[in-house]
Amino acid sequence: MSINKTLVFGHINPDTDSIMSSLVMANLENQLGNEAKAVRLGNINKETEYVLNYLNMSAPELVSDVADGQNVILVDHNEKTQTAQNIENAVVKKVIDHHTMNFVAPYQLYYRAEPVGCTATVLYKMYKEYDVPITKNIALMMLSAIVSDTLLFKSPTTTQEDRPIAEKLAKIAEVDLTTYGTALLKAGTDLSDYTPAQVINIDSKLFEKGGKKFKIAQINTADIDGVFKDKVYFEAAINDEIKKENLDLYVFAATDILNSNSKIISLGNDSGIVEKAYGVTLDNNTALLENVVSRKKQMLPKILENLD
């Protein structure tokens, strides 16, 4: 792949925000005269597939690493553990994000992160700042990302900026926000094509702190009991990963988008951390976390806090 064209990508195990924000940011760059191309670092999930089908678009090209000297733009992530291989030999020109930060660059770059619910919320503001028109398709992409990241504004990660922007985008995209949003989230709960090993990797993120390595995986569902019928298969797949990647903890959360709870499987030497963190008792490796739907706000901080 040419290193002249800037590659734009979100995190590994891309979610809807990572894919849509790559496409939306690449379009912004191209509109501003900077040649850029969206790519992806992993498989498209069912929710994202719904958006691509709706727009009759194909998915961005799949890549796993970047060439030495390649110009890249990171969206929806900044940490080394969540990005392309060989990133240390690429040149990060820009970062557009809304996550916690752990970022080092020995050169100046454009870095824009805001404490909002979705990368697309930041991108909407950048389109306005640079006075680049938001087409119907671009609006639907941004809208889909916001609906996905905020669980249609039910997640505590939602900020007061996300909803008004989503409402504006729904108008431009000519869709009813609730109808489209509900259909999108529902599409994301379809696990029928996945093996258990694939389900736990639909949206898993690796974190490291003080020598400890752990993963938190999350899926959305409208049928939590249906998901847990496959519990033993998930456990086997999780234990495989723990062994293969030397993890201290693996938390798999099935988030009930109807009732806003999460049922988890916690495995690994540090699996007990979730008991301390949430005041629950693991029953056969599982527990129900009431009112917990956000990995970023309600899972990651609690686990970091209770890690030795």
Place this chain on the structure above:
Amino acid sequence: MSINKTLVFGHINPDTDSIMSSLVMANLENQLGNEAKAVRLGNINKETEYVLNYLNMSAPELVSDVADGQNVILVDHNEKTQTAQNIENAVVKKVIDHHTMNFVAPYQLYYRAEPVGCTATVLYKMYKEYDVPITKNIALMMLSAIVSDTLLFKSPTTTQEDRPIAEKLAKIAEVDLTTYGTALLKAGTDLSDYTPAQVINIDSKLFEKGGKKFKIAQINTADIDGVFKDKVYFEAAINDEIKKENLDLYVFAATDILNSNSKIISLGNDSGIVEKAYGVTLDNNTALLENVVSRKKQMLPKILENLD
């Protein structure tokens, strides 16, 4: 000091950009309804004093550390080695910067950095984005920061964005850009009130890489021979610091703003690095670096590159 009001500050050993951008950012926050106050982490230099006198303003309050839980906004820096003490227990709400990055935050925040010549260039764009009026005084503050950081557009750190913005600001501030800019830079070369130990600390920055600690100090001058009359006193002051702070290298650069060269004193166990980096031979600890005026672009990278 109240932890409710957000404190805005630039780096230790503040230069004109650090002081002016603190004031300009605090004003932006206040205009947006967020209570904020500019403070400073060190003495005001002569150049900054010139701006404050011009505006008949007093310097921001001096602080050295921040309280636990204090909300802060960093301008013109992001690295731990260059900020207030106890920063790890404060809450960084925003960062506005134009430097290389080495930043970690276990929470979401507003981070905006651009690869431009001056923090004030970024702030100008933020005023525009938020549609906050730029008053005559605010314009002069931003302008002064840009003139200072770009050495009136002679430094290679100058980007194509800095000059057009400075020109707009000069109009709002009702000053002639070249006349005001030259007077400002000249004011910054007045060392008459300083002891040698103070001169080397007017604008020194500490860097660390792979266990090595080094400082690069810089002053501007229109009389390089006059400065070097005090060479032995500078050397004594530098050696004191090397000992006190366990430094591997101390580079003191007197930058000739008329001829765009820098004459340096290099001391410490790794003083020879500058010979490798610039193909020069140290003569009695000094060397002339032709066409070198920027610490950020022409000194720091060369030293990092040649550090073992």
